[in-house]
Amino acid sequence: MKVTFKIWRQENHDSTGALRTYESEGLSEEMSFLEALDHLNETLVLKNEKVIAFDHDCREGICGQCGVFINGRAHGPHDNTTTCQLHMRSFKEGDTIVVEPFRAGAFPVVKDLVVDRSAFDRIIEQGGYITAKTGTAAEANAILVPKDISDSAMDAAACIGCGACVATCKNASAALFTSAKINHLNKLPQGKPEEHRRTLDMIFQMDLEQFGSCTFTGACEVECPAEISISNIAEMNARYFKAKLLS
Ligand code: FES
Incomplete structure (x- = not known):
């Protein structure tokens, strides 16, 4: 060939x-x-x-x-x-x-074809983790999580952080990446204690890195290798307003 x-x-x-x-x-x-x-x-x-x-x-x-x-x-x-x-x-x-x-x-x-995507790492540093000391793995049934919640958290957690969402977006928005990282932790009981701080801090860092705004063209969802849904962005926005009201 x-x-x-x-x-x-x-x-x-x-x-x-x-x-x-x-x-x-x-x-x-x-x-x-x-x-x-x-x-x-x-x-x-x-x-x-x-x-x-x-x-x-x-x-x-x-x-x-x-x-x-x-x-x-x-x-x-x-x-x-x-x-x-x-x-x-x-x-x-x-x-x-x-x-x-x-x-x-x-x-x-x-x-050449190599770009610096450490802006994603800095967004993760602002809240892409939980600080609770979990110790050894808890018995799986000790914290019950409804199936639809665990499924949607796992769907969001599938993001591999490749940056295709940013590259394909006409605004170079990182909303799909950031929303996936916020939602997968905020949906689960382990992520709840820090959910508002996580939401505010990660979105603040996203804006600081000068990614563009999301205008819901849906291009990111088409190119995302993990098929992260743009419904995550709507959910992130709702979480942001709630966190702002409570802050
Ligand atoms: S080289 Fe790891 S996703 Fe392509």
Whole structure:
């Protein structure tokens, strides 16, 4: 399989980037997209050229490290997937594939396709945890949680923090990420004692990081690999007003 890659190359945050064209041959349809980039990098090494920097870790759709824009979409042509779970069979012989880093003011480019998503870490630092000393694991039936509540908390907890929601949003909003992280703890008894402080602090940090506002276009929900629902954002907003009233 042969394709043409147009890949964003940028030496560092302060330098100017540009798309560079690479013809890549000898690919297989069974290769993952990241393996196709590995293959391209191997040919660059043989030519004594600088390899293309891109992020990855698990390559199993779990860690959220591998986000790039492919042909104008976060994580490529399919809904609700990660770049590492995308395969070359999703493209045709002779295709031109444009690969760019996630674009958002809060995600500065580090090098080539790698962006700094530590803004997400700083939001988590403001409340993405519980401070109760839980000791050893409690007996599962000691704290009863209704099934619908535990299910929706687990759905929100599925967020892998990849940043596709931000990159695909025309406002570069982090509302889907932040709402998932707030809701999955606030819904459960263990997260209740700090729910108002958590909601206020995490939203304050989200705004401080200069993510945009949510205007409910729903684009984030389409690209989210974990299929986090935008109903989480409405729930976060309701929690925010309640927390404000009580603060
Ligand atoms: S490399 Fe971990 S989600 Fe893609």
